Amino acid sequence: MIRVEVLYPEYMNLYGDSGNIKYLEQSIDKVKIIYTNINQKPKFISNDIDMIYLGPSTEIQQREIIEKLRPYKEKIKEFIDNKKLVLAIGNALEIFGKYIEDIDGKKTKCLGIFDVYAKREKNYRYNELCLGVTKDGHEIVGYKNQMSHLYGNDKKYFQDMFLGSGRNPNTLIEGISKNNFIGTYILGPVLPLNPYFTKSIIQSLGASNSSLAYEEDAVKAYEARLKEYRKLIKNEKK
16 A cells, blocks of 8 residues: 655645645555644655655745644654655745745744755746656656745756746756655646656555556646657747
């Protein structure tokens, strides 16, 4: 039985990205999805959990989430060091950096697991279509909608971007990746949009015999979107 813990779903559910968990639930034969609310103690602290999922939240809710997770910093580091899978989508990845700097310069201390920090933009929400490739060769399609960017010296990134920016507008490296920790700003939901990447996640969970839900349709949609995004890249170069 694969056990997936979804942290704070009442907060971390923007942009329809709860669809990531629904897709995993439909694609893994033997899986138990555990939903942990904001006032509950996370199950990964004392139970055998195979994967932790964190979705995007509002900027205000993000502060409360950080405070809820702060007492478990060492347990989270241990989870990552033991190569358990963590998927942090949208601004959820910022929680694992050093701090978040608001538009007034005030800093919110984060978990400090990775050598990165986030800066919020003043009165501007950043939107763009994205195409990148992971170190494993998976081409990732999706989009961004965010009010902050990631900076810092941590070289453990998730993908190289060909369409859209990376951690911030001045770099083409995007997200965070260490062991089986994956953090990315890419929305979509990213798993239904990227079936080959999703297959790799399912295999890393030890459920390689499972069949991807709606695989034929998912692959067709992915290939069509990939084709369109590649056209956009060619047009940008003209």
